[in-house]
Amino acid sequence: MGNIYKALTIAGSDSGGGAGIQADLKTFHALGVFGMSALTAVTAQNTVGVQGVYPLSVEAVEKQIESIGTDLGTDAVKTGMLFSAEIIEAVANQVKHFRWSRLVVDPVMIAKGGEPLLQEEAVNALKKYLLPLAMVITPNIPEAEALTGMFIQTMDDRQKAAQRLYELGVKHVVIKGGHDDDGDEAVDLLFDGQEYSFFTNKRIETKHTHGTGCTFAAAITAELAKGKRVKDAVQTAKAFIQAAIEHELGIGHGHGPTNHWAYQQTQLS
Ligand SMILES: Nc1ncnc2c1ncn2[C@@H]1O[C@H](COP(=O)(O)OP(=O)(O)OP(=O)(O)O)[C@@H](O)[C@H]1O
Numbered sequence: 001m002g003n004i005y006k007a008l009t010i011a012g013s014d015s016g017g018g019a020g021i022q023a024d025l026k027t028f029h030a031l032g033v034f035g036m037s038a039l040t041a042v043t044a045q046n047t048v049g050v051q052g053v054y055p056l057s058v059e060a061v062e063k064q065i066e067s068i069g070t071d072l073g074t075d076a077v078k079t080g081m082l083f084s085a086e087i088i089e090a091v092a093n094q095v096k097h098f099r100w101s102r103l104v105v106d107p108v109m110i111a112k113g114g115e116p117l118l119q120e121e122a123v124n125a126l127k128k129y130l131l132p133l134a135m136v137i138t139p140n141i142p143e144a145e146a147l148t149g150m151f152i153q154t155m156d157d158r159q160k161a162a163q164r165l166y167e168l169g170v171k172h173v174v175i176k177g178g179h180d181d182d183g184d185e186a187v188d189l190l191f192d193g194q195e196y197s198f199f200t201n202k203r204i205e206t207k208h209t210h211g212t213g214c215t216f217a218a219a220i221t222a223e224l225a226k227g228k229r230v231k232d233a234v235q236t237a238k239a240f241i242q243a244a245i246e247h248e249l250g251i252g253h254g255h256g257p258t259n260h261w262a263y264q265q266t267q268l269s
């Protein structure tokens with residue numbers, strides 16, 4: 001057995017298995033990384049929508065992270081649904097305490113169906129406590145708008161928003177283009193404080209995109225855990241999500257989950 005790479009996800013549970021902690025752990029596993037989790041909230045959720053949100057106490061979140069930090073340690077950390085300002089502050093304190101520098105923040109705010117997964121007043125806590133610690137942030141366009149107060153329509157707007165997020169202390173900003181449904185390409189933008197890189201794939205016509213954001217950020221985290229550079233990690237994540245959407249599973253009655261083992265299969269074939 002060679003090196004064991006480890007990644008920790010701090011996020012909510014999606015009972016339907018397509019997003020949240022379930023998507024993260026499946027993605028870590030598919031990319032050959034040992035996955036660990038600290039749960040922030042339980043959601044009753046499926047492909048149709050979110051039927052309930054049940055946050056855990058701040059203490060429960062802190063204890064889980066402490067259990068991992070004092071024993072196993074981790075090579076990279078991802079945050080997803082954090083629910084409240086109190087949980088955000090506690091997570092930021094733990095990340096600082098354990099000096100975890102490979103931190104990917106997926107600033108999850110609302111589910112595909114519009115149900116809130118982060119309290120509105122917690123957006124400021126994200127900016128104040130967590131973004132300055134992040135190696136990578138992966139907002140979609142509406143999340144980038146909420147974090148910057150900008151209206152983002154063109155690629156030029158996106159580049160300006162990336163610059164603003166960089167100024168909040170994030171080292172690499174990825175603004176995803178899944179929501180930009182103009183045109184036949186899905187383009188993600190990466191800004192590292194100096195140059196802009198574009199990751200482009202054919203847009204796949206499908207309603208089965210539940211958990212795409214979580215899966216993409218988890219793939220970046222897994223690659224960072226292996227010691228990859230951010231640009232290479234984003235490149236792999238883009239290929240991973242493309243395969244996952246392309247080979248969707250067709251399960252559930254609404255927006256179905258993506259296929260977390262498709263990337264591995266395309267690599268083997
Ligand atoms: N229809 C599609 N075809 C190809 N790639 C897509 C498609 N939809 C999303 N993507 C890609 O999937 C990744 C996630 O982007 P997206 O903007 O959907 O995230 P998100 O809105 O945060 O997802 P979620 O709804 O899970 O929160 C990005 O790399 C994006 O380009």
Ligand SMILES: Cc1ncc(CO)c(N)n1
Nearest residue numbers: 012013014019020081111
């Ligand atoms: C638990 C959870 N986290 C994140 C998302 C965003 O896709 C979701 N739908 N559910």
